[in-house]
Amino acid sequence: MTNTQPIWQQIAQLGDVHPVEYGGYWIFTDETGVYGAEAELLDSPDHEDGKYFAYRFGLDRCTFIAGVLSDNRFHPDKPAWFADRLASVAEGGGSTLDDIIAMFCSDDAIERAAAYRMIGDYHGFDNLDSYPLVMTRAEAEARYSAPLYA
Secondary structure: OOOOOOOEEEEEEOOOOOHHHHOEEEEEEEOOOOOOOEEEEEEOOOOOOOOEEEEEEEOOOOEEEOOEEEOOOOOOOOOOOOHHHHHHHHHHOOOOHHHHHHHHHOOOHHHHHHHHHHHHHHHOHHHOOOOOEEEOHHHHHHHHOOOOOO
16 A cells, blocks of 8 residues: 655745735645645734744635535535625625636646635635644745745
């Protein structure tokens, strides 16, 4: 039995060009094809403690069958936890309900990343990653200057 570890490749940086100052949003795919796409959002501090939070979460492709948006490929009749507020999420993100549904169901990880970011902006990124990486500024600078993020 082979234990395949992911080999992450950055396919996009949708955040600011100066992520430590203003926040970053990276999209990754696994070159081995074993793991699904993931996103990492760096939340730059705007509070006095100066802590940086990095949220890492999967970009699961959803289905939309019989009016149900599901993130469960085994039970597509069960709605995703965020499906009941999706119209409000879309409106808050400057999108339409049809557009955000299409984004969640897209083959394109970058389109799904935009939809998941709207979910995080609306519900809070703690709902996508309950245990974010907490860093000092020096740790954030070291992490986000590394080749994987450059």
